């Protein structure tokens with residue numbers, strides 16, 4: 001049976017969605033079965049309307065099926081992504097992750113392999129704090145957290161060992177440097193997950 005990877009993300013203007021797609025591509029390269037899922041938009045209509053790019057993204061969506069608790073249960077490995085919101089993950093993603101108490105209580109999220117990614121508009125505006133805050137949830141689950149690291153020369157250039165990230169200054173869309181890091185993150189998540197699941201079933 002193939003390794004099962006869930007990529008779950010929230011995005012308001014498409015950047016995190018592009019990172020999620022690159023991560024999924026990297027995981028798929030390993031032969032893993034990959035589900036990409038998003039979460040519902042819960043911001044008030046006035047907040048969405050205050051940013052034409054946000055409104056356009058919402059109007060064109062939903063861009064993927066919504067993640068469900070059975071998706072989390074199905075997955076051997078999980079990647080979670082969100083834009084940085086005041087230095088942490090967006091409430092929309094957090095709300096989905098906060099709905100996992102029942103699975104957590106039954107131990108169904110323990111030993112999953114997990115990693116996270118983000119984008120922010122400024123280089124020191126909270127990329128690392130967002131990744132670390134997302135990972136905190138994985139620690140509580142008892143998941144095995146996989147950082148991106150520096151194990152590949154590309155990652156020394158893209159430069160965030162905590163998790164794939166992109167600085168969207170000036171409304172830039174994710175560039176090849178960031179997308180390459182995310183592909184590597186997906187590949188690494190799926191490879192490590194495969195090793196662990198094969199060891200467990202041996």
Ligand SMILES: Cc1cc2nc3c(=O)[nH]c(=O)nc-3n(C[C@H](O)[C@H](O)[C@H](O)COP(=O)(O)O)c2cc1C
Nearest residue numbers: 011012013014015016083086087120121122125168
């Ligand atoms: C309410 C709000 C809070 C934000 N907080 C931060 C922040 O703390 N640091 C930062 O650098 N960018 C911040 N941003 C910018 C977004 O993180 C950035 O534009 C990101 O690339 C958007 O990703 P998306 O296209 O997936 O929504 C914020 C944007 C909004 C709307």
